[in-house]
Amino acid sequence: MKLLSPRERKFLENRLKSLYGVEKGFSDLVLIKCGRRRIRATTKETLELASKLKGVQQIGLYVMKVSNSDISLSVEGAQLLNGDIKNNIIELDEEQVERWMKAVPIKIETTYRGRYVIGKFNRLYLGSARVSRNGLLYPQIPKWRRIPLS
Amino acid sequence: MTGEIKLSESLREYLSKMPDLDLDLLIEAYQNPLPTSFRVNTLKMDEHEILEMLKGKGVSFKKIPWARYGYVVEDESIDLGKSLEHALGLIYIQAPISMVPVEVLDPKPGEKVLDLCAAPGSKSTQIAQLLNCLGVLVANDISFERVKALASNLQRFGVLNVIITLMDGRKFPRFAHECFDKVLVDAPCSSLGIVSKNWGIARSWNPEIAKRLSRVQRQLIVAGFDCLKPGGELVYATCTLTVEENEMVIQHLLEKRENAVLKEIDLSSLKYRHGIVEWNNMRFDEELKKTIRIMPYDNWAEGFYIARVFKGG
Numbered sequence: 001m002k003l004l005s006p007r008e009r010k011f012l013e014n015r016l017k018s019l020y021g022v023e024k025g026f027s028d029l030v031l032i033k034c035g036r037r038r039i040r041a042t043t044k045e046t047l048e049l050a051s052k053l054k055g056v057q058q059i060g061l062y063v064m065k066v067s068n069s070d071i072s073l074s075v076e077g078a079q080l081l082n083g084d085i086k087n088n089i090i091e092l093d094e095e096q097v098e099r100w101m102k103a104v105p106i107k108i109e110t111t112y113r114g115r116y117v118i119g120k121f122n123r124l125y126l127g128s129a130r131v132s133r134n135g136l137l138y139p140q141i142p143k144w145r146r147i148p149l150s
Numbered sequence: 151m152t153g154e155i156k157l158s159e160s161l162r163e164y165l166s167k168m169p170d171l172d173l174d175l176l177i178e179a180y181q182n183p184l185p186t187s188f189r190v191n192t193l194k195m196d197e198h199e200i201l202e203m204l205k206g207k208g209v210s211f212k213k214i215p216w217a218r219y220g221y222v223v224e225d226e227s228i229d230l231g232k233s234l235e236h237a238l239g240l241i242y243i244q245a246p247i248s249m250v251p252v253e254v255l256d257p258k259p260g261e262k263v264l265d266l267c268a269a270p271g272s273k274s275t276q277i278a279q280l281l282n283c284l285g286v287l288v289a290n291d292i293s294f295e296r297v298k299a300l301a302s303n304l305q306r307f308g309v310l311n312v313i314i315t316l317m318d319g320r321k322f323p324r325f326a327h328e329c330f331d332k333v334l335v336d337a338p339c340s341s342l343g344i345v346s347k348n349w350g351i352a353r354s355w356n357p358e359i360a361k362r363l364s365r366v367q368r369q370l371i372v373a374g375f376d377c378l379k380p381g382g383e384l385v386y387a388t389c390t391l392t393v394e395e396n397e398m399v400i401q402h403l404l405e406k407r408e409n410a411v412l413k414e415i416d417l418s419s420l421k422y423r424h425g426i427v428e429w430n431n432m433r434f435d436e437e438l439k440k441t442i443r444i445m446p447y448d449n450w451a452e453g454f455y456i457a458r459v460f461k462g463g
Contacts, residue, residue, distance in 0.1 A: 029310070046286045046311045049262065053288065054325050055317035058301050060310050075238065076308045079194060101237045124195070124238065144302050147237045 001059065003047075004031040004039070012039070012064075015071050019114050021086030029080075032059060039064045041080065065140075070115045071128075072140050078118050078125035085125065088117045090137070097121045100129070101147045105136040116140075155180050155345070161355040164392070167430075170423055171391075171445065179446035179453075180345040180352065187214060187222040187246040188230060191239055193279055193308050200240045207233070215419035217249035219279065239306035244272040245344075247444055247452040251336060251387035252276040254415055254458055259284035261331035266319040266374045269296030271303035273336055278309040288330070290315040290322065320369045323376035331382050335374040337367045339388035339395050343446060343453025357394075364394040368402045375407055378461045383413070386457045391443070393429045396455040400425070400441055401434045409462035412440040421448040425457070 004012070009031060016022040029041045042060025050059050063077030078085065090108065092100060099106050100119050112131050119126035119139065129137040155177060157165075165173055188211075190200040197219060204211065209228050214220035223230065235241045252273050257263045257280045268274045268289035278287050289304065289312055291297050297316050304312050319335075340359050345352045371386050378384055386403075388395050403410050425441035427434045441457040 041310060043283070043286075043311045046313060049286050049288070049329075050313045052325065052329070053313060053315055055290075055315040056313055057297055057316050058312075058314040060312065061308065062305055074305075076305060079308060080310075097234060101234055126238070145237055145306055147232055147234065150232075 001040075002033045004033055008033070012066065012071070015066075015069055019071055019116070020081075020088055020118065022081055022084045024084050026063070026080065034062075037065050037067055038062060039066065041077070072116050072130070073118060073128045075125070075127035075141070075145075078127045082125060085118055088112055088114055089120050090117045090129070092119050092121045092126070094121070097126065098147065100126055100139045101141060102149055103139050103141040103146050104149070105138050108135055108137055155349045155352060157352045158355050160357055161352055164357065168391070168393075169426060169428075172447065175447040176445065179450060180349070182346060182450065184245055184344070184346050184451060185222050186226055186230065186243070187220060188241045188243045189217070189219045189249065189276060189279070190221070190241055191275075191279065191307055192219060193283065194238075194240055200235065203235060203240070214246050214249065216417050217246070217253055220244075220246065220249045222246055239308055242272065242275050242303070242307060244276070245452050247343075247449065247454050248272055248389070249276060250417065250420065250444070250454060251334060251385050251456055252280070253417070254456055255332050255334050255383065255385040257281050257285070257332050261285045262288075262329065263332045263334070264288045264290065264322070264326070264330040264374070264377055265334045265336070266290055266322065266370060267292070267336050267338060269293065269300040271300040273334060274300065274312070275303060275307040275309065277334065278304070278307065278312060281311065283311055285311060287312045288315060289313070290317055290319055292316070292318050320373045323373050326377050328377070328379050330377050331379060333374040333378050333382070333384040335371050335384060335386045337370050337386065337388050337395070337399075339363055339367070339390040340392060341389055342391040343389035343444075346446070360392040360394040364398060367395055367399045371399055371403050372406055375403060375410060375459065375461065380409070380461055380463045382461050384459045384461070386459065388455050389452055390455065391445070391453055393426055396443070397425050397427075397429070397434055397438050397441065400438060400457045400459075403459065404435055404437070411460045411462055412437045413458045413460050414440050415442050415456060415458050417442075420444070423448075425455075
């Protein structure tokens, strides 16, 4: 785990703004790099205490994955940004939400900019889905939290 | 589970010696399934909104009086574990009495709290909810496999101010001496309070299990206490009934640490009894009456033992 450098953070903020219209971002939180592409968010106080402890496995919340210039937000990452997300949002109905949380591909008619869109149901953000060229969305829900296929 | 529950001979003999225990009622409670209950996650959404979502799906429930944000399901026909609300972390499925230790600990926003034996994370998420993103939660467990489940549950619950550590809790004071405002020691135990979940516990129980666990529990409670700042509070909890794993552990702490002071637990809405002070020709500190025992048939849910300890200056 490593703290993002000011340059890396600036790059992320710019990408969040151009992809999703995010202005404030994770401004008051500390961002940590885990591995090459995963980013976690936490508070300053949490990070300070973690530096004194041993056996630390994880700190804070997993919020996004960065690959090249694309950003895939986790469910919690999208929920943290909440009302700050303005672009590349897909509004889902109840049936689509169930499919989303089962990680079942969803057929869409609209075209989107970028490789990822953010799902939204009522006021709830549901993280990112990858947009394929054949008009399907592939929700990025990790296996451990998917609703089981019945 | 169907059929009739079987208790090992040694367990039957042990329980029949316990004061203030009705064995017939206990067996009846063991044969009943535990009620399904959940907490709503106010870190993610307003309590009322989440409850409306559930009602819209036909889930009926009622408030658990002893737990903030706790509800018990009245109609079991909907599997909440497969619901959207669960997958999104809007609710956390947790048994009703299991919510009591954190209510007794009563973490306040801004505090540093250690959950020494945290996996799978029910109580950690409850602590995080009460901290409301202010302060820090350290959730520790000794098992790598169980830490994975803990991490998943804390992620789904949306906890930002958490540190997950993998460590033998007994070693924690080496680098976190007097570091925390509150400590929860929800110790590994022989689980005689949750036999309804697994009848095998009662079939295979023997006194050696309790004695072996008691040794670990004594070390854990002393370690947890040493991690507390002076003026801080520790809650010790198990979901079992044996004196070796409960009162004798607290007695051990009182003997080892002079500044450990037991405090009253006031839960007016819950049925419980006081800690035992006489057992097998042993006499414990009278203060142990301040600890509480909850029998599975008291509230027709799990059985628990809970002690609240203050650290003097």
